[in-house]
Amino acid sequence: MHRNHFPFLKCIYSLVILALLLAIFVIAPNMSSAQTEGGFAQKADSRLKGVYQEFSKSKPQTETTLSEERRNKRNALRETARIEERNGTFSVGVIATLREGSEETLAAAQTALENAGFKVRTRAANIVVLSVSVDDLPRLAEVKAIERISAARYSQPLKTEASTTKKLSRPPLKNDQANVAVKAPDARTTYNVNGSGVVVGVIDSGIDWRHGDFKKADGNTRIKALWDMSDAANSGPGSVGKVFTETDINNALANTGTVGEKDTNNHGTHVTGIAAGNGTLNNGNLGPFAGIAPQADLVIVKANRAGSSGFGEDDQIAALNWIRDQAKALNAPFVINMSLGGHTSQHDGTDAVEKTIDTLLTDNASTVGLKGRQVVIAAGNEGASLIHAGRIYEQGVAGSLTFQVTDEAKGLLIIHSAQDSFDFTVSKPGGGTLELKSTETTASDADITIEAENSTSGNNARNLLVTFKNKLAGNWTLTSRGTKVINGRVDVWDLSDGSTPFVTASADNLMHVGSPATSREAIAVANFVTKTMFTSQTGTTTKPDEGIVGNAANSSSQGPSRDGRLKPEIAAPGAYILSTMSADITPAPDASDVAPDGKHLAYTGTSMATPVTTGVIALMLHADPNLPPAKIKRLLRRTVTNDAATGTSVSYKTGYGKINALDAVKAVKDNVYASEFISVNGASFALDTVAAPDTILSGFGVNLATATVNAPSGQPLPTTLGGIQVRVTDKSNTARFAQLFFVSAGQINYLLPAATAEGVAMIEVLRDSTVVARGAISVAKVWPGLFTSGQNGSGQGAGNILRFKPGATTPITESAIDSIDLGVQGDRVFLELYGTGIRNKTGPTENPTTVKAYLGGTPLTVSYAGAQSQFFGLDQINVELPSSLAGRNATLNLVMYVDGWVVNTITFKVK
Template identity: 35%
Template sequence: MLGSALYLLAPARGLSELVGYQARSLARAPSAEQLDLQLKRVASGAQAPIVPLFGTLLAPGLAVAPTRLPKVAVLARLESAASAAELSAAGYPPRAQVGRVAALALSPNELSSVAKVPGVLRLQPQLQHRLHLDVNTARNHAVEARVNSGVTGAGVLIGVIDTGIDWRHGDFRHADGSTRIRAVWDQVDDSFANSGGAVGSLPPVDDGAGAPLGTVYTAAQINAALAGAGTVNSRDLVGHGTHAAGCAASNGLAPGGYIGVAPAAEILMVRAGGEAAEDFNLVGDVLAGLQWLGEQADQSGQPLVVSMSFGHHFGAHDGTDAEEVAIDDFTSRSGRAVAVSAGNERAAAIHTSGSALGSRALQLAVTSESNDFLAVDCWLAGDDVVDLGFFDPDGLGFSDADVTPGECVQVENRTNRVSTCVDTVNPLNGSREVLFLAEPRDHGGTITTGTWQIVLRDEGGVSDGRYHCWSVNYQPFTADVDSTATVAMPATARGALAVGAASLRASWPSAGNPNTQIDSPVIDDIAFFSSSGPTRDGRFKPDLVTGGNWVLSAWSEGDGSGSAMAGIPRDERRVSADGTHVASRGTSFSAPQVAGAVALMLEANSQLAAGEIGDRLRTSASSDAFTGTVPNPLWGYGKLDVAAAVAKAALACVADCDGDGEVTVNELVTGVLIALGDAGIAACPRADRDDDGLVTIDELTAGVLAALHGCRA
């Protein structure tokens, strides 16, 4: 039964049965409630679990910066953006910051001190994302939008955080051969440091140990390299980022003529991944990339939409995680939006839910291909009381664990180290997290293969015992599988445009066959892999769906396999007849199409707020016999209709509070009340045209003119 004392580990008590394992002891955990379970464990001197999830290893499994004193990669959820000054004053300046979220690199003995800094609400470890791998522009009406409205994305920045971009590819060059890429920040390429500053430019942040984090390449430096007079060492060795950028913004000048949704948009690329699809940077570096993209847009005064095609399933899936909040804050300004892939896990059996009243046994299959670690992250109501059991395939483990909140029970045998952790009530969402972790006892080893079993038994809490559990390392549940609530974080953020995948293409011309087909998707239906909502707190996600089951887009010269994105051997069928494009699938390639659509909308109306962008995309989305009645958890609000969304975007203007294309007397009065201080900006964000937090005489006048003469972009 859950008690009140706070320990990290108390294995000698609270286990009614311990079979084949020995208990391990650790120091008492710090009492700071601002530390999540993992960081409490680290602060006490424990080994951190989940080896691959936290990147660089520290005996084993702790994400560290490469310094003599290992440092933990941490995200700080702050009371306000201004709270970062408190961190700096206390001697812990953030490496990067997006709104109320800061990225830090801390030694284990600094965690408790930072947790006590005023304005720090919560500290959590940084996670490592997974890429969402596996005639769309015609079927989503992008061509119609460009013809009818004359928009091409000109003057708009599309930022892509991914595995890099093939900057030589013809789809990302102007007709004169010069680059369409504004800049690339390659967080993996150390050319700037290694060359003493002779190659590339200084990146905006360090790596947590004082060294530059990668290299920035400007458009001028890329053009010099294209002309043979300079050096750009950035590569996309996976091909994922190049493909995604092409979906959003290809201009079709490479052979084949495949045009993305916004062919005249400028491109910013943050390469946050390494030499393989699974080698992706930690969340803090991704947030640093998001911050840099925003700064680039601010410097040029251009609207910006960001595409992110990755995610994970470690967290509450309810919008309260630090990364989700960072996206909310990033999109709080007009002229900004973030499109995020919903994930490809609907058929992957990685989620289960139910009620633990009485007892519930959960089973997962661990194979020789997935035996590096097992992690199951469960969330329950904060007032639920549960006993826990955890057994390996040999039936060894423990049952009836009486785990005190904030405590981890940990046992081990010759092969496995098994932990069960129960958090105190999370102050950000009122819920309770329970983690089940199995890792090799010896560094570099493996856990036992076969069927693992988790037991949840509710002991009569106030709530109904409802739980949601996600398999973090994608080992499948073998019973009670729930394909809903599989939209990955951070697509669950309130400020994110979460995008699912439909099947809009079944075949394409390859070198050997003008009508190549690998499988037989039902055209216009949802893709079998496209993750389903809702979020754990009941919101509809994805927001909408567009093509993602076989999409042809730019093929990176560095992706030598031609199929690395799907993790399968080279398959010539996937390479287009022109040899410069490749077919792939996944919500990874749906999200950048929505980013391209947003770029067209922002060209039509650069002052649209993120909420207005989302509203117009959702209300303009189409439905049919496949979608059924919308909104629903699988399709969100329906299928992307770019032309309809752009038409709606062009209607809104200053003082048009409800975005219906007309400015009424009541809306003008609201603007006056804001100007006088009798109402907040939230009453009508569009009254504040320049987004400076004030409504001026000029803005009131513009509203009156719009009321008299009609609403124009």
């Protein structure tokens, strides 16, 4: 079918233009009140149900009386849920989600919980953190204000140990490579910024508060407050741990007081040193291992409880809110470092910790009075591990994934749309299967258990856990069969970071970024290599594991998020960073990892790249203490370094590019973005500020044009409209004026010039030849979006239906907004879709192989994908709808990928 069969395209294109002229309105779906009326069985997740089943008083409490199976089950629950015992009573960390409402309504719900005898540790919007006696869990579920309750899960510190160490007699490399690589020394000296007056908050394994890297020149501490959640005093917030003040620490340093906190893990000490250590001052000068913001104030949370190396979700939420409160009390801007993560999450920004972060970074009742702030999170270290497999399944057609099980295996997490119904079968090595039907919640045998979470997860997804009782060696298979498919995608993660790897044919290299790094508002950080050699106590150590200097580290996790957002956003040095070593580290590190001074050592991982970024943001906040969270994120995007290693454009491995402290601080100091112009894809409205050349864009700002003007009909489009021009200066420093569709005081719709080079481009809005607003956009070869009739990038797609009757050469054209009837025997039905940012894709436009499309999980034949030649910037995709979709009588999701990039999901009704 040729692309020119579209007699009604002009009216469709008018609809498209109308969509471009309208502002973006996003309406969040309301949760059904019916979901809030159920009891424990309806509101609790499977982990919490398991905790209640195993640890309530109705069960034996003495471990010695338990069967081996029960003991193993308890141990497995302890690994995934934060359970503690005090005075013979078990309690569990609980995340409760309240019904959405005003701040007054949420505060009243919190009061109702407290009046019912439940101790609320902290709250972030509708997320409430509690520690609840296991026996009280059913009573908690009866509180009507609660929608769902879940067990607080664990995240882990994200440090990668080297697998290869060699000692050579070569000249050593400099140990300050990370600072130099991001131009932090240049930023500090050029703009006189060092983090002074900025709070660097760290949620990690603690800190060696005695270390010289964290002392001022006078010997006093730089730590403003330290919350040790492992302290048995339980006098801290929410009766957890103990808080030590700046005075407490100074007294302990002077041997007139006691601080019992120790960082035996060293992860937190090392991370803090990278962000803000001073390298141990020598006559007021920074030491050789100084961090990025060496005069920042420190607020530290040791977030692992006694006997655990992990960080409970409830403790992370409490830590975030506590650091916020400490910074507010100091009237200081702050940046929080979270070099931690895991894969027991939704991978889409909807987990409780991620929602708490988003609340912290947006304007709401809880952030009134706060100065500038951001949260920085490690992307993860599973880049070289086969931890994820994802596929789209056609209704009624089974497909299998193959994986292996090792002694360290913890299980699999399966996520699919709650709109879909799937049967899952696990086949074991040597024979034997276990099936879980879509109508069932649990299946178990002697070797494995499959458990389904409630479908009220808050993100319209259904989660299933596969856990292993007997870890049989050999190949296992997971077979998925959709009995009802609206979307069709099933994603599966190994929960043991590579101990249950998928075989190569089943695995992919996508969605390796864990939670909380998939938060919408926070910044996720990748790791790139700045050195493979350094001076150690044993001479010169070389560690080539992470790859070539300049490249992304092999271990660095790649995105996107499960909902298709670009993650990570930025890359920073993280390979073999020499930083602060705790005097309490246990066990003692290998001498080949320790610096000659015996007080610093080398670690690698996104855990180390993250505090580099944290430090850079602290420098930015020193330059402007009121810098808003979203603007920090945009300034970092606009000032990245793109080179041969990252490529000229965005990627799922290194995000927008490598962080550049000098240019980031310069952008803050110069205040060139005082009046911002934010551009988005005119079809998808995705807020990722990425665009392909020759794409229709909508830009938003304040006081742009003095009148509302549409471009006159006819061609070509003007480059001046109502006195407004949009100047695009690309990476090659070539400036071009964009063609304009529409201008107004708050919005300009324009066409990104076709010759714009890939990389970061400056966008300037001129009114009567004077610049009135500035922005930037990352230009990529392809950045696809599909138009919708709802004018917001989601929901009902915009397009035409072309119906060919048997023997006919001319189609009957119908609106795709109405239900598509595929039940007429002999008809061939084609769907014309409209988008932008697609035409530069790889390969031919006719029958392209790099465009994949699915409707309700059914693969579609794509016959054309390219420019729609009659209209500026408009792209067209033609697909044939198979007769196998007939009779579905449902609104189905259309899922598309162009050159591997995820396109916004749209819907069509099919009879």
